Amino acid sequence: MKSGDVTAWEAWEIARPWVKDPRVEEPQRLFHPDGWGAGEMDLVHRWDGTVRICDIKASAGTSGYSSGLVGQLRFYQWLWRVTRDLDGRPTGRVVEGPLSGLEGWYLSGPFRKMVDLLDDETLESEVERWKNTHEQMTSSGLHPSDLAPADPAPWVNHAPGGNPLPVTDEKAAKAITCERCTGAAYCDAAPELARTKALAILASPDISDSTKLAETLTPTAPCTPISEIPRRLHVKGTLKGHWGPLANHFGEEVRGATVVVGSTTVVVEEMGAGAFGEIPEGEDFALLDVAPGQWRRMARLYLDEHSTVKPVAEAGDVEFTRLGLIPTRANLSGLVVSRGGMSGVNARGRQWSMETCHLWDGEDVIEVVAFGQSIGRTFQNLRVGDRLRVLAGELGWRDGVPQLRIDSRQTRLEVKSPEQT
Ligand code: SF4
Known part of the structure; x- marks a missing residue:
């Protein structure tokens, strides 16, 4: 109450109806229907009849990490929209109303940062960028050297309430980001000083000099470089015995089937929930860009969005791996x-x-x-x-x-x- 009587609205603001119940240990996430994005909102309230998504921070928002709040809330803006009409939501449920705002609440202060909603067009282009980042992170066929070199964002200090302060020396600000990065020890783009410091924490003195490091860690027989792990291959055969979606060993609901050639049978399975979708059934199918692996000492093939299954006649000129020779x-x-x-x-x-x-x-x-x-x-x-x-x-x-x-x-x-x- 600033003056006069306490209104119901003010009382609700104080009562703070949490959406994420802190007593519940399990994640309370919203998942993108295609499975590539998920987020967990601290609080969504409708105190004025419209929806506002709030993220709650324990700090005053002065560190460089506060730069992430705007992107985080706009990701929620999109996630909220795409999860409103999913199958399986109860009928006759409350219709939440339009989204009217995004807010960051810094409890140490306290301060409230209001973040503008993105218009539909800008949001769509942001989503493209996020999806592209996700694809790069999960493209198992890609070797890191196929990606653009890392380019750190400058470290931006903030005034209380998450208000960014100007960056005067961009190079120095980028170096500060790298000094705080847990990947600095093995990132080629990290400045030498940041890399050496990070390495000193990880490695014993004899190898914490980066000039000796490559030599010391070079795999010797029978070990091979991680980059040589077979990541994708092509097989062909009859697809049958379908199941699922059924829980895999991570508890995710995945579809599976077997691919059979003569007396050899290998299980094919989605890499994660909904990673591939329906697997067709029948003879003479080519399974392209499938990931080889093993489960319980048996070869297994994994399908994801980079894999395709089509009739062998349409597969073109590809080299197939025999089922008995799948590297595991x-x-x-x-x-x-x-x-x-x-x-x-x-x-x-x-x-x-x-x-x-x-x-x-x-x-x-x-x-x-x-x-x-x-x-x-x-x-x-x-x-x-x-x-x-x-x-x-x-x-x-x-x-x-x-x-x-x-x-x-x-x-x-x-x-x-x-x-x-
Ligand atoms: S050290 Fe970390 S922050 Fe710096 S460029 Fe590499 S990945 Fe990016």
Whole structure:
């Protein structure tokens, strides 16, 4: 209340009806119907009869990270629009009304930043840009050197409330962004100082000099460079035995089928929920640009938006891989540059757990994953800075990028900690 009586509107502002319930640990995300974008809004309110999307920050908004708020809210503007009429929403539900505003609430202050809605045309071109970025991030056929070199955004300081201050020295401001970037150690575009500092945190002193690094990390037999992992191939055969959508090992609803040639059968599956769509059925189909992998010691092929399935007669002049020769394992080595892990209970009430690390071989990075009982003590004890060799890891895929998975019986891990070097 600034003056006079408290109005219902003011009371609602104070009561703050959260859309994201902080007591609920599970994500409460909105997913783009095509599956390539998702977001979780802090608060959506309709106190004045129109919809306003608010993002809540614990800070006063003075850091360079505040630059992201405008893009974040405009992404929500679009996501809100494309998720209003999805199948499966209840009939007779409340119709929310038009979207009238985007706001950032900085609680330390407090400050409120009002962000203009984009008009339809500008929003569409932004969406094109986001989709393009997503495609680049998930194009497993692309080697990083096929992409444009990284170009950091300048670090912009902000006045309280997320108001950007002018940048006077763009080069210096870009260097500050790189100094804060977790990828600086292995980014060719990072300034030397930022790269050396990041490397010193990750690597033991003997290799933290970037001139020695490439030489030290170069894979030696039987390991191969990460860039040589077979990413896409073409197979042909009869498609049958369809199923799904059914939950895969990540709990995502995917479609699957088998491809059969003579007595050899290989499972084909969508790489993620809705990653490919309906798989046709019948004889003499060519499966083009499918990703090879393995699950439970059996070869498996993954389909995503970069894959096509068509009659062999229409496939043109392509070289097919025989089903029995699909590459399913890899030997890789490198430096552990990140560690992670998660556990929980899946939709069927079963416990699950996974541990991850990222391995960098001086040129490329790959995620290494161990699920459930495959998480041995060696993996559990892995630390950032360790040198790791993974022998006979299973090839798998996640969101279009390759993963190396630990098979408890066949994969061997060799670790050299910084103290041992
Ligand atoms: S270090 Fe990070 S911020 Fe800098 S160019 Fe590379 S990826 Fe971009």
